[in-house]
Amino acid sequence: MTTNQMISHPFVQGRGKDFCRGCGETKLFSGVNLGNLPIANELLPTKESEVEKFPLHLRVCSNCGLGQVADVVTPERIFRDYRYLSSVSSTFLLHASNYVNVICRSGMVTTNDWVLEIASNDGYLIKNFQKYEIKTIGIEPAKNVAEMTRALGIETISEFFTTDLAERILSENGYPKLIIANNVMAHVPNLIDFLRGLSILCGPETQISIENPSIANILIGLQFDTIYHEHYSYLSATSVSKLSRLHGLHLSRVEELTIHGGSNRYWLSKLSGNNFTDESVERVITVEANNGLFNSRNWVAYSEKVAEIKNNFLLWLRSTKESNGKIYGYGAAAKASTLLNSINVEIELISAIADASLEKQGCFMPPHGTKIISPRQLFLEEPTDVVIFPWNIKDEIVEFLRLNLPIHTRLWCVIPELHEVGR
Ligand SMILES: [Zn+2]
Numbered sequence: 122m123t124t125n126q127m128i129s130h131p132f133v134q135g136r137g138k139d140f141c142r143g144c145g146e147t148k149l150f151s152g153v154n155l156g157n158l159p160i161a162n163e164l165l166p167t168k169e170s171e172v173e174k175f176p177l178h179l180r181v182c183s184n185c186g187l188g189q190v191a192d193v194v195t196p197e198r199i200f201r202d203y204r205y206l207s208s209v210s211s212t213f214l215l216h217a218s219n220y221v222n223v224i225c226r227s228g229m230v231t232t233n234d235w236v237l238e239i240a241s242n243d244g245y246l247i248k249n250f251q252k253y254e255i256k257t258i259g260i261e262p263a264k265n266v267a268e269m270t271r272a273l274g275i276e277t278i279s280e281f282f283t284t285d286l287a288e289r290i291l292s293e294n295g296y297p298k299l300i301i302a303n304n305v306m307a308h309v310p311n312l313i314d315f316l317r318g319l320s321i322l323c324g325p326e327t328q329i330s331i332e333n334p335s336i337a338n339i340l341i342g343l344q345f346d347t348i349y350h351e352h353y354s355y356l357s358a359t360s361v362s363k364l365s366r367l368h369g370l371h372l373s374r375v376e377e378l379t380i381h382g383g384s385n386r387y388w389l390s391k392l393s394g395n396n397f398t399d400e401s402v403e404r405v406i407t408v409e410a411n412n413g414l415f416n417s418r419n420w421v422a423y424s425e426k427v428a429e430i431k432n433n434f435l436l437w438l439r440s441t442k443e444s445n446g447k448i449y450g451y452g453a454a455a456k457a458s459t460l461l462n463s464i465n466v467e468i469e470l471i472s473a474i475a476d477a478s479l480e481k482q483g484c485f486m487p488p489h490g491t492k493i494i495s496p497r498q499l500f501l502e503e504p505t506d507v508v509i510f511p512w513n514i515k516d517e518i519v520e521f522l523r524l525n526l527p528i529h530t531r532l533w534c535v536i537p538e539l540h541e542v543g544r
Pocket of ligand 1: 184
C-alpha cells in the first residue's frame with residue numbers, strides 16, 4: 122500500500138480497531154482490554170448524574186508499532202468540557218520553564234523567529250517565551266482554556282490542529298523555527314492529518330519537538346491507568362520514526378525524560394536525504410524491540426498482571442475498610458478514573474478524593490459519584506489512608522500531604538503495584 126493509497130483509504134482515517142491509525146495496515150493485536158469506562162477527565166456535576174461509558178481497548182500495530190484505541194468517542198465529545206490544567210502541577214511548570222530556558226539560551230530560537238505550540242493548554246509552557254521577547258502562537262481547542270492564554274497576552278487559536286489550519290498559519294506567518302507538540306499527538310484521532318499538518322509547517326530550518334509518554338512505560342512500567350479514550354495513540358520511537366517518514370519528516374533524536382512517569386521527547390526535521398541522526402534513535406528503537414513491545418505474547422502476560430494489580434487493590438480497599446480505615450484518594454486525575462472505573466470500585470470504600478483544582482472540587486468521580494473535596498477538607502476529615510492516584514507527580518504530593526497530615530496517616534500508590542510511599 123503506497124502512502125497516497127493509505128491516506129485516501131476510507132477505513133484508515135480515524136480508525137484504530139480494524140486498521141492502524143498510523144500506517145493503515147490491518148496487523149493489529151490486542152494489548153489490554155479495560156472494558157467499558159467513562160471518559161477519564163469527565164467528572165459528574167451531581168452525584169446522581171448519568172454516566173456514559175465507552176469501550177476502552179488498547180491495540181498494537183505489529184507493522185509500525187503504534188498503540189491505539191478505537192476512536193469510538195469523538196474529540197468534540199471528549200473535550201467539550203476539559204478540566205485538565207497543566208499549571209496545577211509545580212513539576213510540569215518547572216519542566217516547561219527549564220525547557221524554554223535551554224531552547225532560548227542555546228540560540229535555537231531568537232527574536233527573529235517565531236514559535237508555535239500545539240495544545241498550549243493554559244499557557245504553562247508558552248508563556249516562558251515572553252521574557253525572551255520571542256513571538257509565539259498557541260493552538261488550544263478548549264475555548265475555556267484558550268481564554269486563559271489570551272489573558273496572558275499570547276495569540277491563541279482555539280481550533281483543532283489540522284492541515285487546513287496549518288496552511289492558514291503558514292500563509293499568514295511563514296515557517297516557525299520551532300513547533301512544540303507536547304502530550305497532544307496521543308490525543309489526535311486523525312493522526313495522518315496531524316502529521317501532514319506538521320509537515321506543511323516544517324520548513325528547512327524548522328525543528329519539531331514532541332513529548333509524549335512512551336508505550337514502553339505502559340508495558341514495562343505497568344502504567345495501564347494512562348490508557349484513556351482521549352489517548353487515541355500510544356507512541357514509541359519505533360512508530361514515530363516510521364510514521365514521520367511517511368509524511369516527509371525525519372526523527373533525528375530521542376531524549377528520554379522522567380516527566381509523566383517516563384516520556385520521550387522526539388526531535389523531527391524535514392526529510393532531506395542527508396539528515397543528521399543522533400545515536401539515541403537507534404538505541405531507543407533497539408531497547409523497544411528487546412523489551413517485546415510489538416510482541417503479542419508479552420501483552421497477554423501483561424493483561425494477566427494488570428488483572429492481578431486491580432484485584433489486589435480492591436482486596437486491600439475492602440480489608441482496610443473492614444478494619445475501620447478511613448480511605449481517601451488524592452488527585453481526581455484521569456489516572457484515578459481509569460483505575461477506579463476499571464475495578465468498578467464500591468462507593469463506600471473511598472470516602473472522597475481531594476484535589477487542588479478549584480475546577481474539580483464539588484464535582485463527583487464516576488461511576489458511583491465519589492465526592493471531590495479540597496485538600497483542606499481532606500486534612501479536617503483525618504484519613505487513616507490516602508491513595509495518591511497521579512503517581513507521576515507523587516513526590517510533590519507526598520511532600521504536601523506530609524506537611525499537613527499526621528505521620529500515622531499512610532500514603533499509597535497503586536502503580537506499578539500497591540505500595541506505601543512517603544515514609
Ligand atoms: Zn501501524
